[in-house]
Amino acid sequence: MDEVRALVFDVFGTVVDWRSGVAREMTRLLGDRVDAERFADDWRGRYSPSMDEVRTGRRPYATLDVLHRESVDEVLAEHGADDVPAAVRDELVLAWHRLDAWPDVVPGMRRLSPRFVLAPLSNGGIALQVALARRSGLPWDAVLGAEVVGHYKPDAEVYDSAPRLLGLEPGQVLMVAAHVSDLAAARDRGLRTAYVHRPAEFGGRRTPPASDPDADFSVVSFGELADRLGAP
Amino acid sequence: MDEVRALVFDVFGTVVDWRSGVAREMTRLLGDRVDAERFADDWRGRYSPSMDEVRTGRRPYATLDVLHRESVDEVLAEHGADDVPAAVRDELVLAWHRLDAWPDVVPGMRRLSPRFVLAPLSNGGIALQVALARRSGLPWDAVLGAEVVGHYKPDAEVYDSAPRLLGLEPGQVLMVAAHVSDLAAARDRGLRTAYVHRPAEFGGRRTPPASDPDADFSVVSFGELADRLGAP
Numbered sequence: 001m002d003e004v005r006a007l008v009f010d011v012f013g014t015v016v017d018w019r020s021g022v023a024r025e026m027t028r029l030l031g032d033r034v035d036a037e038r039f040a041d042d043w044r045g046r047y048s049p050s051m052d053e054v055r056t057g058r059r060p061y062a063t064l065d066v067l068h069r070e071s072v073d074e075v076l077a078e079h080g081a082d083d084v085p086a087a088v089r090d091e092l093v094l095a096w097h098r099l100d101a102w103p104d105v106v107p108g109m110r111r112l113s114p115r116f117v118l119a120p121l122s123n124g125g126i127a128l129q130v131a132l133a134r135r136s137g138l139p140w141d142a143v144l145g146a147e148v149v150g151h152y153k154p155d156a157e158v159y160d161s162a163p164r165l166l167g168l169e170p171g172q173v174l175m176v177a178a179h180v181s182d183l184a185a186a187r188d189r190g191l192r193t194a195y196v197h198r199p200a201e202f203g204g205r206r207t208p209p210a211s212d213p214d215a216d217f218s219v220v221s222f223g224e225l226a227d228r229l230g231a232p
Numbered sequence: 233m234d235e236v237r238a239l240v241f242d243v244f245g246t247v248v249d250w251r252s253g254v255a256r257e258m259t260r261l262l263g264d265r266v267d268a269e270r271f272a273d274d275w276r277g278r279y280s281p282s283m284d285e286v287r288t289g290r291r292p293y294a295t296l297d298v299l300h301r302e303s304v305d306e307v308l309a310e311h312g313a314d315d316v317p318a319a320v321r322d323e324l325v326l327a328w329h330r331l332d333a334w335p336d337v338v339p340g341m342r343r344l345s346p347r348f349v350l351a352p353l354s355n356g357g358i359a360l361q362v363a364l365a366r367r368s369g370l371p372w373d374a375v376l377g378a379e380v381v382g383h384y385k386p387d388a389e390v391y392d393s394a395p396r397l398l399g400l401e402p403g404q405v406l407m408v409a410a411h412v413s414d415l416a417a418a419r420d421r422g423l424r425t426a427y428v429h430r431p432a433e434f435g436g437r438r439t440p441p442a443s444d445p446d447a448d449f450s451v452v453s454f455g456e457l458a459d460r461l462g463a464p
Contacts, residue, residue, distance in 0.1 A: 125399075144358075148380055
């Protein structure tokens with residue numbers, strides 16, 4: 001790990017707790033009209049299919065905000081909330097800009113920041129990442145990811161962009177994620193990988209593995225990540 | 233100015249003192265073989281012509297590091313230093329990653345950061361901006377600019393990208409620069425503009441105007457910029 005110079009991070013689930021944050025915003029904006037946690041799960045369930053439209057070339061790149069604005073209509077209909085006004089729907093999309101970091105994230109990143117370049121490598125757009133970073137105080141050095149290259153993970157273009165845009169070799173970049181498929185795709189492009197176990201991501205409805213045997217290492221927190229990388 | 237939400241900055245000359253920084257690195261790497269300040273001026277003189285090759289479509293986008301690597305060969309030849317090894321030439325290019333911020337920049341940006349999104353909108357690439365920010369402690373929220381869009385200022389694509397990628401209207405973005413031509417191009421795309429007077433940029437060889445009558449306002453420091461924008 002001596003040669004690692006930059007850490008790039010998945011964000012939804014790895015850095016921020018999307019489920020409780022989205023549910024909180026649904027309750028704030030829709031009251032008890034919907035089951036907020038089920039709504040969050042159903043909305044997140046449309047995440048991958050909506051990006052597949054872009055990945056397969058069936059439509060040009062559009063930001064995750066645009067995809068969320070489309071999929072929220074479907075989820076509202078399913079939840080019997082067809083009459084929610086368009087302005088409220090626009091506001092619902094901003095729930096994804098108002099998610100909180102897991103409690104270990106900022107203390108761990110503050111230790112990592114003096115030694116490593118830190119950047120999100122997320123499917124969320126730049127405005128979204130800026131909003132999340134300002135909300136939680138995430139010390140990013142740059143915002144990388146889908147919008148910078150017009151591709152969604154797990155397209156190779158996203159992983160390849162991190163070393164290229166940071167002026168590094170792939171082996172000098174460590175991808176940090178709570179999802180083994182994201183790490184597998186990063187490894188395919190020559191990046192190092194670290195798995196973070198986030199058992200609460202899906203609110204107990206799905207149990208992520210305790211570790212990823214294919215990753216360079218697996219940790220349970222950003223504090224342990226800093227330990228493993230020798231950050232004081 | 234009430235509606236301004238983000239400030240985007242020219243970097244070379246506006247945020248960092250390129251001339252004394254490049255001269256310092258030339259002296260460090262080449263000793264007294266060259267007149268370091270004249271070398272810096274001559275290298276900077278090739279800045280605009282080298283980018284014009286990209287702007288006019290005569291060559292595809294290449295980072296400023298690549299353009300600097302090419303132009304340093306010409307400047308070395310002119311300065312009678314043809315025998316400098318390639319590895320040293322590569323290192324010379326990194327002089328542009330090792331420039332210091334003007335003394336007023338970080339204190340001013342620390343006042344501006346809680347209230348405004350801050351991002352470079354420079355012709356320097358992402359790796360270069362990350363290096364400058366980490367060296368001086370610039371609190372950027374994201375790195376925007378030429379490399380994100382594959383165009384060089386003053387191409388409209390660069391100015392247009394700032395509001396688009398930050399999810400704002402052009403009138404919500406204020407471009408800050410020490411060069412009236414940069415501000416004029418930003419205004420053409422609907423951005424607000426603030427001129428910063430940097431009399432030492434060219435080491436007295438060229439005198440920038442004291443103010444820009446076409447800008448929304450003109451200041452002499454980032455502290456005055458924070459004052460004018462009501463940042464506590």
